[in-house]
Amino acid sequence: MKRGGQVIYSGPLGRNSHKIIEYFEAIPGVPKIKDKYNPAAWMLEVCSVAAEVRLQTDFAKYYESSARYERNKALVGELSKPAPGTNDLYFPTQYSQPTWGQFKACLWKQWWTYWRSPDYNLVRFFFTLVTALLLGSIFWRIGQRRGSATSLRIVIGAMYAAVMFVGVNNCATVQPLVAIERTVFYRERAAGMYSALPYALAQVLVEIPYVITQAVYYSVIVYAMMNFQWTAAKFFWFYFISLFSFLYFTYYGMMTVSLSPNHQVAAIFAATFYSVFNLFSGFFIPRPRIPKWWVWYYWICPLQWTVYGLIVTQYGDLESYITVPGQSDQKIKNYVKDYYGYNTDFMPVVAVVLVGFAVFFAFMFALCIKKLNFQQR
Incomplete structure (x- = not known):
C-alpha cells in the first residue's frame, strides 16, 4: 500500500520475492533490481512518491488496470460465496466468557495493574501520610480545647480540612490512571474480550483495599495527634466517615474521567465543583444561615454529609459547657x-448517605463507561 491506503500490489511474493520483483520491473521506467539487493528496500525505493513523480505513473491506478487485480477481484468474489451445504458461523453469546468470568479476568488484570503502578499508589499513600502528620502537628492535641465556640470551630475546621485535602488528592491522582485504562478498555472491548460492566x-x-489501607493509618495518626476523645464508637465513626469520604472522592474522580474525553478535561470538570462543595459543606455557612432557595444544594452536597458526620459523632453528645460570644x-x-443544625439522631441517615454517594459515583462511572465512547478513530 502507498500513502493514502491505496493498494499498489496484492499477491504472492514468490521465492526470494521474485514475483513482486517481476511485477514492478514490468512497469515502464522502473529500474531493475541490483544483484544481491534487498527486495524490500528496492520495492520501497521504486514505488516511492518521488519515483511516481519521476515516472509520471500512479502505481495504484496501474495495479487496478493489471491482470493481477482482475484475478484478485475474481478470487474475492468466489470466496465470498459459501460452499453449498455450509452454514454461517454462529456463536451463542457475544463474549467467550460469561459475565462472572469476564469480571474475574478484569479484576485480576486491574489488581496487577494497580500493584504495578507505584507512581499512583505510593504517591497518594505518601501524600496522605504527610497530610496526616502535617495537620496533626498544626492542630496538635486540639481535640480537647473546646472551652469556647471559637475553639470548637477551629477543631471542626481541622477535621474538615484533613478529609478535604486527602479527598481532593484522591480525586486528582486517580484520573490519569483511569484515562489510560480506558484507552486499553476500548481496544480490548473491540476485540470482544469483555463488556463494559465487568470492567x-x-x-x-x-x-477499595487501597482506600481502606489509606483510611486506617490516616485515621489513627490524625485521631491520636489531634487528641479526640478515645472511645471505640467515636473512633469507629471517624474511621467510617473518613473511609467513605475518600471513596466517594475517588469514585467522583473516576466518574469525571468517564464523562470527559481525557483526564485534563476531567481535572477541570472536577475542580469546578470543589469550590461549590466547600461553599455548601455546612462548615463555612451553617445550614440555618443558607438561603432557603439554595438549601436544596446543601442536601445533595457530598462534603456536607462528611462534615455533618464528623461534627455530630465527636461533639453531638458532649454535655460540657462552652462560652458563646454574645450569648450565655x-x-x-x-x-x-x-x-x-445537626441532630445526633440523624447519624444512621448520614452513614447511609455517605455509602450512597460512593455507590452513586461508582454507578455513574460504570454507566458512562458503557454508554459514552470518546475514541478518536
Missing part, C-alpha cells in the same frame, strides 16, 4: 444543634 465493576472494587454559656451538643 467498570473491577475498576471500582480494586480501589451553652452545652456543646446544644450549640452544635442550634448553630449547625
Whole structure:
C-alpha cells in the first residue's frame, strides 16, 4: 500500500520475492533490481512518491488496470460465496466468557495493574501520610480545647480540612490512571474480550483495599495527634466517615474521567465543583444561615454529609459547657444543634448517605463507561 491506503500490489511474493520483483520491473521506467539487493528496500525505493513523480505513473491506478487485480477481484468474489451445504458461523453469546468470568479476568488484570503502578499508589499513600502528620502537628492535641465556640470551630475546621485535602488528592491522582485504562478498555472491548460492566465493576472494587489501607493509618495518626476523645464508637465513626469520604472522592474522580474525553478535561470538570462543595459543606455557612432557595444544594452536597458526620459523632453528645460570644454559656451538643443544625439522631441517615454517594459515583462511572465512547478513530 502507498500513502493514502491505496493498494499498489496484492499477491504472492514468490521465492526470494521474485514475483513482486517481476511485477514492478514490468512497469515502464522502473529500474531493475541490483544483484544481491534487498527486495524490500528496492520495492520501497521504486514505488516511492518521488519515483511516481519521476515516472509520471500512479502505481495504484496501474495495479487496478493489471491482470493481477482482475484475478484478485475474481478470487474475492468466489470466496465470498459459501460452499453449498455450509452454514454461517454462529456463536451463542457475544463474549467467550460469561459475565462472572469476564469480571474475574478484569479484576485480576486491574489488581496487577494497580500493584504495578507505584507512581499512583505510593504517591497518594505518601501524600496522605504527610497530610496526616502535617495537620496533626498544626492542630496538635486540639481535640480537647473546646472551652469556647471559637475553639470548637477551629477543631471542626481541622477535621474538615484533613478529609478535604486527602479527598481532593484522591480525586486528582486517580484520573490519569483511569484515562489510560480506558484507552486499553476500548481496544480490548473491540476485540470482544469483555463488556463494559465487568470492567467498570473491577475498576471500582480494586480501589477499595487501597482506600481502606489509606483510611486506617490516616485515621489513627490524625485521631491520636489531634487528641479526640478515645472511645471505640467515636473512633469507629471517624474511621467510617473518613473511609467513605475518600471513596466517594475517588469514585467522583473516576466518574469525571468517564464523562470527559481525557483526564485534563476531567481535572477541570472536577475542580469546578470543589469550590461549590466547600461553599455548601455546612462548615463555612451553617445550614440555618443558607438561603432557603439554595438549601436544596446543601442536601445533595457530598462534603456536607462528611462534615455533618464528623461534627455530630465527636461533639453531638458532649454535655460540657462552652462560652458563646454574645450569648450565655451553652452545652456543646446544644450549640452544635442550634448553630449547625445537626441532630445526633440523624447519624444512621448520614452513614447511609455517605455509602450512597460512593455507590452513586461508582454507578455513574460504570454507566458512562458503557454508554459514552470518546475514541478518536
